[in-house]
Amino acid sequence: MQHFFVTPMQVEKPYIYLEGSDVNHMKNVLRMKKGEKVEISDGNNRKYVCAVECYEEGKAVLTILEEKELDTELNARICLFQGLPKADKMELVIQKAVELGAAEIIPVITKRSVVKLDAKKGEKKVQRWNEIAKSAAKQAGRGVIPQVSRIMSYQEALEYAAALDVILFPYELAEGIAHSREVISSVKQGQSVGVFIGPEGGFEKEEADLADKKGAATITLGRRILRTETAAITVLSLLMYHLES
Incomplete structure (x- = not known):
């Protein structure tokens, strides 16, 4: 069954009014x-099972048949605070992060980020990334569409993360897998959690030290060096498994 997202404002029981590009996709594709x-x-x-009623100018009118939470x-x-990776790796990270339950993805420019985007290119990238997040949310049956925020500097990202309950900082020079297990298992339901992942090449020591000063919990993901996309998927998978109710 095809899956679409609307805003609560588009739900006017007993109908839902689908708008935008989804109407063309439903009607013409x-x-x-x-x-x-x-x-x-x-x-x-909230999810609704609906039947197509009719098409109006720029809208699809759907009749609600069933509603459930x-x-x-x-x-x-x-x-997820993801250091900007090369090529299309960010698209993979966003897709998998949405599937694994992330609520927000924040692209971050770090010292070792190779990708350089001006304001115009950055804005287009974020638009593209949000479309990928929406598509992944549909596929995963998510109840919300995770947001891909604007691209932030590392300092901006740390300031943004300061309001979160827990900040996890996987770092290749960290040691102590037992401590890392304790940190992850200490995350409680209802908390807000920030996960910082470096780009190719990881974080500079200066960045790791700054995160430590901001209260981040430095952890290790094991003895092997993981690719940036693998590291993101690994941490989110561990959190999902731990937090799944």
């Missing part, structure tokens, strides 16, 4: 006819 069923998420943890969200807010 999928060629959905009256009576065909679709799933709709309102971005607020979703339970696909983690009982914790996880924010």
